[in-house]
Amino acid sequence: MTPFDYARASDVGDALRRGKAPATAYLGGGTNLVDLMRETIARPTSLVDVTGLSDEIRRTDGGGLSIGSAVRNTALAEHREVRAHYPMLTRAILAGASAQIRNMATVGGNMLQRTRCTYFYDTDGSRCNKRQPGSGCDAIGGFDRGHAILGASNSCIATHPSDMCVALAALDAIVHLEGSRGARMLPFVDLHRLPGEHPERDTMLEPGELITAIELPPLPFGANSTYRKVRDRASYAFALVSVAAAIEVEDGTVKDVRIALGGVAHKPWRASKAEAALRGGPANVAAFKAAAEAELADARPLRDNGFKIGLAVRAMTAVLGELAGVMA
Numbered sequence: 611m612t613p614f615d616y617a618r619a620s621d622v623g624d625a626l627r628r629g630k631a632p633a634t635a636y637l638g639g640g641t642n643l644v645d646l647m648r649e650t651i652a653r654p655t656s657l658v659d660v661t662g663l664s665d666e667i668r669r670t671d672g673g674g675l676s677i678g679s680a681v682r683n684t685a686l687a688e689h690r691e692v693r694a695h696y697p698m699l700t701r702a703i704l705a706g707a708s709a710q711i712r713n714m715a716t717v718g719g720n721m722l723q724r725t726r727c728t729y730f731y732d733t734d735g736s737r738c739n740k741r742q743p744g745s746g747c748d749a750i751g752g753f754d755r756g757h758a759i760l761g762a763s764n765s766c767i768a769t770h771p772s773d774m775c776v777a778l779a780a781l782d783a784i785v786h787l788e789g790s791r792g793a794r795m796l797p798f799v800d801l802h803r804l805p806g807e808h809p810e811r812d813t814m815l816e817p818g819e820l821i822t823a824i825e826l827p828p829l830p831f832g833a834n835s836t837y838r839k840v841r842d843r844a845s846y847a848f849a850l851v852s853v854a855a856a857i858e859v860e861d862g863t864v865k866d867v868r869i870a871l872g873g874v875a876h877k878p879w880r881a882s883k884a885e886a887a888l889r890g891g892p893a894n895v896a897a898f899k900a901a902a903e904a905e906l907a908d909a910r911p912l913r914d915n916g917f918k919i920g921l922a923v924r925a926m927t928a929v930l931g932e933l934a935g936v937m938a
């Protein structure tokens with residue numbers, strides 16, 4: 611591990627001032643960053659602890675929720691308003707990691723956790739363009755069972771690991787940022803990148819930029835939402851495929867719908883094609899399956915992960931059917 615110094619930021623301004631120094635990283639709960647430092651994948655020489663920033667969850671004037679970046683994952687999952695109005699978010703968070711890790715992990719840190727691609731972690735023997743740009747990718751042509759089927763590139767086939775982020779993508783969340791050029795807001799679906807030629811860049815954040823909050827707009831039918839995670843074992847495993855969805859059905863017709871997928875791409879995958887296919891159409895199993903197939907039409911299976919395409923179609927169909935109350 612590279613030696614580092616540590617400071618706890620007293621407020622956003624203090625964090626930004628300290629965050630300007632070279633080789634500085636913000637520290638949330640440390641449940642991902644410290645592992646990466648132990649493996650020498652991340653080598654910051656200064657850590658700025660941002661767990662003292664806002665840990666408030668409050669109603670916005672528009673009727674949504676504003677969630678401070680230092681809110682712990684457990685607190686967010688358990689919050690009364692979240693459970694009542696955005697149950698998919700509660701379920702997504704509780705599907706991840708363990709109770710101990712969720713107690714430590716922050717909202718800001720969860721959003722910026724890095725891929726679990728085993729080649730990314732294998733510093734001894736594997737090439738990885740994400741870890742070392744331009745070095746190559748041993749996952750391509752390697753054991754790729756857990757890798758991406760959508761949006762991958764010739765440089766990287768890693769997937770995004772977060773469960774929480776899949777729900778945030780479906781919920782049209784907005785990320786609040788502060789940086790050297792001031793404050794800005796970014797739609798959550800634009801926070802993470804597809805790998806392209808630069809898989810070393812996970813997000814659209816500028817160097818030193820700080821996540822201060824995440825905002826959930828009101829979703830009138832959000833109470834009718836859920837998250838389903840399909841994985842190799844019941845706990846302590848990342849998603850092979852996951853689905854976050856909310857649906858509003860009136861007189862047998864889909865009035866509105868939100869869907870996002872996890873475990874399939876370098877970023878949480880908003881299923882816009884499926885949503886467009888469903889809006890205004892019948893709320894039945896055949897329509898849900900057709901919409902899921904439309905979303906997966908561009909999927910490109912690798913050697914070991916072709917099963918994810920059918921799995922994603924079945925998981926989406928089942929989740930939508932369950933929410934619409936039309937399962938056989």
Ligand SMILES: Cc1cc2nc3c(=O)[nH]c(=O)nc-3n(C[C@H](O)[C@H](O)[C@H](O)COP(=O)(O)OP(=O)(O)OC[C@H]3O[C@@H](n4cnc5c(N)ncnc54)[C@H](O)[C@@H]3O)c2cc1C
Nearest residue numbers: 638639640641642643706707716718719720722772773821
């Ligand atoms: C054994 C194990 C199992 C796990 N299983 C799952 C799982 O099934 N599903 C899942 O979703 N996750 C899982 N995780 C990952 C876990 O959810 C993340 O480690 C956690 O959410 C990261 O949050 P943190 O606050 O600890 O982040 P940290 O490790 O502190 O930071 C992560 C990154 O975020 C940056 N950062 C932190 N806060 C800010 C901020 N405010 N602004 C800008 N940058 C910031 C840091 O610089 C760092 O780059 C697992 C982790 C472990 C160790």
